[in-house]
Amino acid sequence: MNSASDSATEPFLVFGSPLIEQAEIDEVTACMRSSWLGTGPRVAQFEQDFAKYQTLVPNKVAAVNSCTAALHVSMVAANLEPGSEVITTPLTFCASVNAIIHAGLTPVLADVDPRTQNIDPSAIEAAITSRTRAILPVHFAGRPCEMDQITAIADKYNLVVIEDCAHAIETTYHGRKAGTFGDFGCFSFYATKNVATGEGGMIVGRDEALIARAKVLALHGMSKDAWHRFGDQGYKHYQVVEAGFKYNMMDLQASIGIHQLARVEANWKKREAIWARYLQAFADLPIGLPATPAADTRHAYHLFTAFIEESHCGISRDAFLDAMNARRVGTGVHYLSVPEHPYYQQRYGWKPEQWPNAMNIGRQTVSLPLSPKLSDPDVERVIDATIHSLRG
Numbered sequence: 001m002n003s004a005s006d007s008a009t010e011p012f013l014v015f016g017s018p019l020i021e022q023a024e025i026d027e028v029t030a031c032m033r034s035s036w037l038g039t040g041p042r043v044a045q046f047e048q049d050f051a052k053y054q055t056l057v058p059n060k061v062a063a064v065n066s067c068t069a070a071l072h073v074s075m076v077a078a079n080l081e082p083g084s085e086v087i088t089t090p091l092t093f094c095a096s097v098n099a100i101i102h103a104g105l106t107p108v109l110a111d112v113d114p115r116t117q118n119i120d121p122s123a124i125e126a127a128i129t130s131r132t133r134a135i136l137p138v139h140f141a142g143r144p145c146e147m148d149q150i151t152a153i154a155d156k157y158n159l160v161v162i163e164d165c166a167h168a169i170e171t172t173y174h175g176r177k178a179g180t181f182g183d184f185g186c187f188s189f190y191a192t193k194n195v196a197t198g199e200g201g202m203i204v205g206r207d208e209a210l211i212a213r214a215k216v217l218a219l220h221g222m223s224k225d226a227w228h229r230f231g232d233q234g235y236k237h238y239q240v241v242e243a244g245f246k247y248n249m250m251d252l253q254a255s256i257g258i259h260q261l262a263r264v265e266a267n268w269k270k271r272e273a274i275w276a277r278y279l280q281a282f283a284d285l286p287i288g289l290p291a292t293p294a295a296d297t298r299h300a301y302h303l304f305t306a307f308i309e310e311s312h313c314g315i316s317r318d319a320f321l322d323a324m325n326a327r328r329v330g331t332g333v334h335y336l337s338v339p340e341h342p343y344y345q346q347r348y349g350w351k352p353e354q355w356p357n358a359m360n361i362g363r364q365t366v367s368l369p370l371s372p373k374l375s376d377p378d379v380e381r382v383i384d385a386t387i388h389s390l391r392g
């Protein structure tokens, strides 16, 4: 199994495959048998469980159908005047930037620290103008951003902070959970994320009134959700109090989430062990490896990102991706920097070279499988494929 031809007979190792267990399957079945598929008691349960895990009161969380929806609704609830500038990182999924645009705001990029891959607080401060109203940091790969410095900048310039916690369910910074530093924290339960419901998201907030508004906005702007209209308390009229969105989570999704969340720590430990094994196995390779987590922080180990610099490795990043694929190991790229994409180039005139750290990372990075579903032999297969792909 040390050559590509031998491993070609093995099943393809899908990148980011979620670990689904019997409890989720049983709960989905029970949900379907109950015939209450939409937003109802299981979403309420999932919200309560999530609040408890994040050490928040239940009124400070709101389940939605994606992190993208969470980011959008948070920015609408924050009431920023149209055209306000929101500073974010160029090294993120397009959803972070698209949510800013859909909220009627203007994205402004601030480059990342090349070591942590997180937005650089000094770059944030340099990007502030008279129109800046918010900062949207992304805890990249599960490593917390420098929240002391970011909240100090936000206080100094009176800015709203919306944390993109799509990678950061388990992340802490100086003893505090990621998502609780800003005005809003937005989480993802997309199929590849650390807690998976297929599609799903959660908003956590500092201000209960803003979370209540986010909940209304996430369900058409209606004053009462369906469970409260059609539930066992008798029909209740609702009022539409603003032009909202259709962003509510279903009980079907929450059925999966309740049991995924119950195993969040067990799965974190599995990924931590895989991470440690990769670091040990790759110590002598010419590839770049993720930085050690800073003191008094907890990394969520969402992504293991290695760097393939062609001059060191003798192979380009894209050739490495192909070589891994030939060995039937799925990989990811997180991310080509946002300004590499034509839409943003055309709309904002951005060029990747303006944010060189994010550009270089985006062109060299490769994410290796880190799912808790990986068996020990799977992990050894990834290591073997990495070593042999580098040898060409």
Ligand SMILES: *Cc1c(COP(=O)(O)O)cnc(C)c1O
Residues within 6 Å of the ligand: 065, 066, 067, 068, 069, 092, 093, 095, 096, 138, 164, 166, 167, 187, 188, 189, 190, 199, 200, 201
């Ligand atoms: C996955 C992801 C999102 C979007 O999450 P969805 O739940 O798929 O909408 C946003 N930001 C980052 C950094 C992500 O990785």
